[in-house]
Amino acid sequence: MNLSKGVQFMIISTFTFALMKVCVKMISHIPAIEIIFFRSVISIVICLFFLLKDKVSPWGNNKKILVLRGVVGSIALASYFYILQEIPLAAAASMQYMAPIFTAILGVFIVKEKVTAKQYLFFMISFLGIIIIQGFDARVSMIHLIIGIGGAVFTGLAYNCIRILKTSEHPLVIIFYFPLVSLPLAGIISWFGWVSPQGWDWMYLLLVGLFTQIAQYYMTRSYQTEELSKVSIINYMGIIYSLAFGFIIFGETYEWLSYMGMALVVVGIILNLRYKKT
Secondary structure, eight states, X not given: OOOOHHHHHHHHHHHHHHHHHHHHHHTTTSOHHHHHHHHHHHHHHHHHHHHHHTTOOTTOSOHHHHHHHHHHHHHHHXXXXXXXXXXXXXXXXXXXXXXXXXXXXXXXXXSOOOOOHHHHHHHHHHHHHHHHHHHHOTTSOHHHHHHHHHHHHHHHHHHHHHHHHTTTSOHHHXXXXXXXXXXXXXXXXXXXXXXXXXXXXXXXXXXXXXHHHHHHHHHHHHHHHSOHHHHGGGGGGHHHHHHHHHHHHHOOOOOHHHHHHHHHHHHHHHHHHHHHTX
16 A cells, blocks of 8 residues: 555654653653653754754744743643653543644634534543543543643643744744743753653653654654645554553553543544544
8 A cells, every 4th residue: 555655754753652652651750840851952952953954043033922832832741741651551642632622622712713513522522532531440540630631731722822823933943942941941840859860761761852853853744745634633543552552561451441432532533623624
């Protein structure tokens, strides 16, 4: 079967993001905010390299929204890394897939986009899936649910900030502001509960940064070379990767109702995506 370049790029991106999640879980003894600190160091070096290479000023125009994007993005990432470390891989990934729902809902108020009654129905299907996961998996507590959904809300805010900035800022500048803001925030917070990495920890920290950059690069290439409707759904292969890696590496298994909950999350998002493209 011949796959287009855009599809190939998205498959690589999704797989690499899954590898990043595995690395975060492998160093669960290191606080999530500290992992973000190391990730930010790697990301800021890579971003600066390409900004200087392309002769683009890193400071941008709409600094308030750029900083806001960095702050809410940092909170979202810290929340996601925390639940990745605390609960099974696929359950955490399912919560992260709630982000498109909050992106759309918040977009009604922030960027004045419309959401139909049918889309709200699709959102409820996904949300029901999350409730089922929490209710039938003893490893997922109410605190995990609150943090996971909270992280998805902040991710939605970050995506809306990007929408506001899309006409005024170079994409590299938007990407650069995330580590620029998250580095000092993560550094200050990490100071009060620092856990010194040991041995293989350093490799996993490095891989978190590298896998993230690779995944973002191929995701961007995919959206640049292929129709959004064709490649966006491929993102949800991530739940398959998470289930597989969780079982093979961490020995994670689920009750059948938890699998049904994960399926509802993905079905609700895919129905919404396909509806928006019709």
